């Protein structure tokens with residue numbers, strides 16, 4: 529038996545799970561299984577049969593190398609910024625291709641001094657919260673997100 533909740537009148541009722549979604553006994557509205565509906569909404573883009581992507585509960589801060597909802601890890605981005613930032617590798621990792629190319633040009637133009645900036649930037653990224661990192665660097669429409 530699966531519990532269903534009618535989206536129209538709110539009635540909860542049980543039904544055996546068949547091929548077709550059952551109709552609400554009160555108003556006749558076709559109802560999706562509660563479990564199915566909820567898991568699809570919560571997982572978003574995650575394949576429905578995949579493992580849960582996060583070991584941490586809602587509200588808990590993920591570890592530095594944990595991949596966030598965007599599929600990017602601020603730990604990897606930060607380390608790439610520290611080690612290879614002068615080549616714009618961290619921007620390429622964050623799929624900001626234009627910004628990566630700008631980094632290469634700036635490195636050449638400043639005779640390598642630019643690597644100090646990307647080193648600091650990498651440290652800042654490492655110490656950021658995952659949600660701030662994604663908002664600032666991943667989901668932004670800016671071609672050159674910076675600090």
Ligand SMILES: [Zn+2]
Pocket residue numbers: 534535536537538539552553554555556557
């Ligand atoms: Zn109903």
